[in-house]
Every structure is written in structure tokens, then in C-alpha cells.
Amino acid sequence: MDGIHRTEVDGLQATWQLxxxxxxxxxxxHNTSEATQVASFEPGDYPDLVQARERLPKLAKLWDAVRHDFWTEVIPAHCRSRAFETRE
Incomplete structure (x- = not known):
């Protein structure tokens, strides 16, 4: 579960770790369409998702996608499918 993850939305890619x-x-x-860096943070000072939203609120769609990817990573697929089945 530890490691580097990448989430991309609308040409913006967040690199994050758990x-x-x-x-x-x-x-x-990064802006992938222009190959430019939008923001970079120093090791030991990586903002969490709440702090990232506060610092860069215009990237809300990207932060929502990171949150989705985070929960997809944290909750195993078999648990997600069981939760879905109980709602039907």
C-alpha cells in the first residue's frame, strides 16, 4: 500500500504517496499537456489532501479524484463489491 501513486484529471496529474x-x-x-510543473513540495513537508485543497482550491476536481483513488486503494475490491451487493 505504501508507494507512489499518480492521479490524472483534465490534463493535471497529482503525484502522491501513502x-x-x-x-x-x-x-x-504537473500539467501533462504542457509538461509543466504546477506545484511541488519538499519531502517531509508534503501537504495532506485537506492542506492541498486549501493551498490550491482551483484543483478541486483533481483532489476529488485523488480522494477516490485513495479509497479505492485502501478498501479492497472484495469489500467494495460486498458493500454494493448489500445496497441492492
Whole structure:
């Protein structure tokens, strides 16, 4: 579960990692269509998702996608399918 993850929405890519306490740390954001860096953070000072939203609120769609990817990573697929089945 630890490791580097990438989430992309509308030409913006967030690179983030999960620490051992299952917390998100945003490492950087790139504009993939222009190959430019939008934001970069120093190791040890990676903002969590709430802080990233506060610092870069215009990227709300990207932060929503990161949150979705985070929950997809944290909750195993078999648990997600069981939760869906109980709602039907």
C-alpha cells in the first residue's frame, strides 16, 4: 500500500504517496499537456489532501479524484463489491 501513486484529471496529474498510517502526502502536480510543473513540495513537508485543497482550491476536481483513488486503494475490491451487493 505504501508507494507512489499518480492521479490524472483534465490534463493535471497529482503525484502522491501513502504513508504507513494511510495518510496522503501530495508530492507534486504537473500539467501533462504542457509538461509543466504546477506545484511541488519538499519531502517531509508534503501537504495532506485537506492542506492541498486549501493551498490550491482551483484543483478541486483533481483532489476529488485523488480522494477516490485513495479509497479505492485502501478498501479492497472484495469489500467494495460486498458493500454494493448489500445496497441492492
Amino acid at each position: 504513508n504507513q498510517r494511510h495518510e496522503i502526502g501530495i508530492m507534486c502536480v
